[in-house]
Amino acid sequence: MAGDALTREVLFAGGAFVLGAAVGSFLNVVIYRLPREDEGLSVARPRRSFCPSCRSTLRWYENIPLVSWLLQAGRCRHCREPIPLRYFGIELLTATLFTIVAYKDLVLVDPPRWGLAAVSAALLAAMVAVTWIDLDHMIIPDRIDKPAMLLAPFVSYLVPALHPAVRAYGQYRFDGDITILVGWAAALGWGDGRLGLDPRMAAAVSSLVGIAFGLALIWTIRALGSLAFRKEAMGLGDVKYMGMLGGYLGWTGVLLTLGVAVIAGALIGIVMKLFTREPYVPFGPFLSLGGAVTLLAREPLLWGLLVWYPSLVR
Known part of the structure; x- marks a missing residue:
């Protein structure tokens, strides 16, 4: 029983952390592009992420949440310009928030509250995006x-x-x-x-x-x-x-x-x-x-x- 509980905890919490990091990577796109729609950007276009300094398109291995920033020492592989720490921080913050939600609504309760966990995670993701857009652009x-x-x-x-x-x-x-x-x-x-x-x-x-x-x-x-x-x-x-x-x-x-x-x-x-x-x-x-x-x-x-x-x- 204890082993089953540990497996459930690892699956739920670990899965939530990975999902949160991926969502955090997407939020970085939203935060950068959404206020710049009058410059021809949108959340959907261009489809691939790019370096804001040299505009080089990032390959998949340059855009792995959390990992790529660490492996590249916080720099673009193309122009070697620093990638702000906040990109890594937003991914880590979102991953942490999703993990807390998983513990609160999936691990510590029986049966798991999947609907509540999904809505809570989505709401927290919206809060993260609003926070940094407001800090950057006052909107x-x-x-x-x-x-x-x-x-x-x-x-x-x-x-x-x-x-x-x-x-x-x-x-x-x-x-x-x-x-x-x-x-x-x-x-x-x-x-x-x-x-x-x-x-x-x-x-x-x-x-x-x-x-x-x-x-x-x-x-x-x-x-x-x-x-x-x-x-x-x-x-x-x-x-x-x-x-x-x-x-x-x-x-x-x-x-x-x-x-x-x-x-x-x-x-x-x-x-x-x-x-x-x-x-x-x-x-x-x-x-x-x-x-x-x-x-x-x-x-x-x-x-x-x-x-x-x-x-x-x-």
Whole structure:
């Protein structure tokens, strides 16, 4: 039995790492090409990857995720110009995120949650792409967030585990997004507090509420910030991006995402103010960080906020 468990762990985790590295290699293409479509590039054309310095087409053995960068000592084989470390880093980051998803949704649970793992991996890949495009160009492409937002309710219907009625962490149980809303409605005299929807439809409704809440929350913060500072506080891309995240994380996930993003943004902002001359850091990467933390560790976050911290301050 122990041998079977080890084999399963190696297969799932190892397979996820290899797949993640391959997806990370594709994300490098997306990050470089998607913002440059007005220059004649697209994600699909040219079909083969090329060196951004000398434009030489890369052969298959020059484009093996992680491995080729190491074997070539981080340089192009044709022009010997350095290949930025970030290409390797994005492949490694994506591989690591996919491995964490595999442990969370395939290795540590029985039966494996294949649908949830697939959606989580795809969402994390989108977050990686958005993060580096926003860092490079100060934009969040509509080509990523709009389709993902529109698909969210349908994906949630197909994979209701994205929006469970109850979340568990050890011995603790936390109400899911839709359960909280039903309870609030009953407290206001609307309904009897029982969920009158099947889990799939409830997940789709939770996704729609998450989209609306994410859009409204960031749009309000943007409007108030623009009034206070008399300049645009954040772009509309951040508004749509949070709407996208809300579609998969729900409205409580929006709050957790924003909380992590604000704390991380404040800390990084202070450090950059002290040690660099960079006047502005886009907010999209911090939303990605908050979304990833919420997606991968929501139950521990809820336990910390609702159980551990209250017991600490009593």
